[in-house]
Amino acid sequence: MSIPLVDVKAQYAPLLAELRERIDGVLASGRFILGPNVQAFEREAAAFLGAGETVGVANGTDALVLVLDALGIGPGDEVICPSFTFYATAEAIARRGATPVFCDVDPRTLNLGPAAACVTSRTKAVIVVHLFGRPCSLEGIPQGIPVIEDTAQAFGAPLGARRAGAVGTAGTFSFFPTKNLFCLGDGGLVATSDPELAEQVRVLRFHGSRDKQTFEGVGYNSRLDELQAACLRVFLAHVEGWNAARREAAARYAELGLGEVCELPADEPGHVYHMYVVRSPERDRIAAALREAGIACASYYATPLHRQPVFRDLGYGAGSLPATEEAARENLALPLWAGIGEDVQRQVVEAVRAAVTARAA
Numbered sequence: 001m002s003i004p005l006v007d008v009k010a011q012y013a014p015l016l017a018e019l020r021e022r023i024d025g026v027l028a029s030g031r032f033i034l035g036p037n038v039q040a041f042e043r044e045a046a047a048f049l050g051a052g053e054t055v056g057v058a059n060g061t062d063a064l065v066l067v068l069d070a071l072g073i074g075p076g077d078e079v080i081c082p083s084f085t086f087y088a089t090a091e092a093i094a095r096r097g098a099t100p101v102f103c104d105v106d107p108r109t110l111n112l113g114p115a116a117a118c119v120t121s122r123t124k125a126v127i128v129v130h131l132f133g134r135p136c137s138l139e140g141i142p143q144g145i146p147v148i149e150d151t152a153q154a155f156g157a158p159l160g161a162r163r164a165g166a167v168g169t170a171g172t173f174s175f176f177p178t179k180n181l182f183c184l185g186d187g188g189l190v191a192t193s194d195p196e197l198a199e200q201v202r203v204l205r206f207h208g209s210r211d212k213q214t215f216e217g218v219g220y221n222s223r224l225d226e227l228q229a230a231c232l233r234v235f236l237a238h239v240e241g242w243n244a245a246r247r248e249a250a251a252r253y254a255e256l257g258l259g260e261v262c263e264l265p266a267d268e269p270g271h272v273y274h275m276y277v278v279r280s281p282e283r284d285r286i287a288a289a290l291r292e293a294g295i296a297c298a299s300y301y302a303t304p305l306h307r308q309p310v311f312r313d314l315g316y317g318a319g320s321l322p323a324t325e326e327a328a329r330e331n332l333a334l335p336l337w338a339g340i341g342e343d344v345q346r347q348v349v350e351a352v353r354a355a356v357t358a359r360a361a
Contacts, residue, residue, distance in 0.1 A: 002295070002296070003294065003335050003344055004335060005296040005297065005298055005333060005334075005335050006178045006335070006336070006337045007337050007339075008177050008178060008182065008337070010337060011238075011337065011338050012184075012235070018234050019231055022037075022231065022233065022234055023227060023230060025230065026226055026227050026230050031226055032225065032226045032227065033223060033226060034223055034226070036226075037226050037227075037230040037233060038223075038225075041056060041229040041232050041233050042054045042055065042056055042189075044233060045189060045191070046191065048156075048236060048239075049162065049163045049165055049166040049171070050162035050166045051162070051165070051166035051171070051193055052194070052195065053191070053193070053195065053198040054190065054191045054192075054198075055189065055190045056189055056229060057188040057189065057190060057205050057222045057223065057224055058186060058187070058188060058221075058222040058223060058224065059174060059175075059176075059186040060088065060150075060152045060172060060173060060174025060176065061091065061174075062188055062205075063173060063188040063190045064088065064089065064092035064127070064148070064150065064172050065095050065096065065220070066205060066220065066222065067148055067170045067172060067190055067192075068092060068093065068095075068096045068098070068125070068148070069096060069204055070170075070197055070201050070204060071124070071125060071146055071169075071197070072124075073096050073124050073125060074097050075098065076122065077098040077125075078098065078099045078100075078101045078120060078122040078123050078124065079093045079098050079099070079100055079101065079124060079125045079126070079127060080100075080101045080112075080115050080123060080126045081093065081100055081101070081102065081103070081112070081128075081129070081150075082102065082103060082111070082113075082127075082128075082129055082131075082305075083102040083104075083105075083304040083305040083306040083316075083321055084105045084131070084301050084304050084324045084327055085131060085301065085305065087305060087308070088152075089127055089129055089305075090305045090311070094310075098124070099122075099314070100305070101118050101120075101123070102305060102306040102311075103115050103321075104322065104324050105321075105323050105324050106323070107323040107327070108266050109131075109134055109266065110131050110134070110277075110327050110331075111128065111131050111134060111136035112126075112128045112129065112136055115141055116140060116141070119142055119145070124145075124146070125146045125147070125169075126141050126146070126147050126148070127149075127150055128141075128147060128148070128149055128150065128168070129150040129152075130150070130151050130153060130159075130164045131153060132153055132265070132273070132274050132275045132276075132277050132300075133154045133157060133246070133271055133273045133274035133275065134154070134157075134270070135157045135158070135164045135270040135271070136164075138168055146168075146169040147167075148168060148170050148171070148172065149164060149165050149167065149168045149170070149171040150172055151164045151171045151172060151173050152173060152176070152179065153174075153180070153275070154180065154272055155173055155180045155181040155272075156181065156239045156240060156243045157270050157272045158269065158270045159270060165191050166193070169194065169197070170191065171190070171191040171192070172188065172189070172190055173188060173189040173190075173191070174187075175187035175228070175232060178274075179274065180242065180272055180274055181232065181235055181236060181239045183228040183231050183232050183235070184228065184231050185225070185228060186228075187224050187225070187228045187229075187232065188222075189224070203216060203217075203219065204217070204219040204220055204222075205220060205221075205222045206221075207219045207221060242338035243272040243338075245338035246272055246273040246274075246336060246338055247272065249273070249336050249340050249345065250267065250271070250273045250276055250336065251267070252342060253276065253334070253336075253345055253348075253349065254267075256342075256345060256349045257349060257353070258278070258349045258352060260353070261280075261352050261356040262279065262286070262332075262352060262356070263278060263279040263280065263330075264278055275298075275300070276333060276335075277300065277331050277332065277334075278332055278333075278334060279327070279330040279331055279332070280330055280332065280356075281330060282356065283299060283331065283332045284299075286332060286355045287332055289351060289352075289354065289355035290334075290348075290351050290352070290355070295335065295347070296335060297333060297335070298333045299331060299332055299333070300331055301327075301328055301331075302329075303328065304321065304324045304325060304328045306320065306324070334352075335348055
């Protein structure tokens, strides 16, 4: 029996009847663009996160671009971000004509390290990424610089008195089907407690217009679908339980002895384990053995952003971000989802142990 990295269907299968009822309601209404489900989901998500407002958009990448645009960031500006993250984080900066300034990660958390040393007179924002579901601390970022939280991988993670994505200037979210809160396709969200920023994002997502008649600027066509919003409203009611189940599964890996054969992710109360990522200098050999055994795994960001061809002209050489490059060589995501069984996790641990033991022999 093969074991997937993530089993999304196992999470939504018990909710099919409710999902179909919500979808049928949208079909019956004939409202498919910015209808009542989008409006309701925006209110419900804002209340859940502890944000003043949220704005539904087409996907997580657009959420980043829209926030950068709303902040007036463009050519000649610099935006600090980690290199150990998905391409969209830096792609959004480059899309606005600004320059990504890559900062090394903290080797324990793999989140953005001290950013103050990267600040220059051209720094206009910092993007922190709550990587793999672990909230990134916003401490140490100089006052007065807007902080954008890329929260694509950490919906629902607690961060202080609120939740990740609702603490900085703005938070951006992706609802890609493997996320902690997911939809049945693409979807995204911007969260902020700045009403002017929220309104600017709202105008930009709809071609720079408030009424389809008067156009105040060059915007985008980036709206959360009504059908996806209807599904997200169903899933939002379950995300806390799903996150708790992910934490239980993460703890179970440790109980089963996985830490004896590889380095486990450091746990902390806010971690919601979008991915369960271990580390080993023998990563590639372990991964090959797992795949041979029918167990899915993944190495994330094996070529970190500062070493990608698109950013070659920025001049980052090999070894310029040592903690990032070590994490890129060693990280391995193992199967984890809300509801994964102990028997499945035991098979994973035994396969990793067998791979390490074979090498030692």
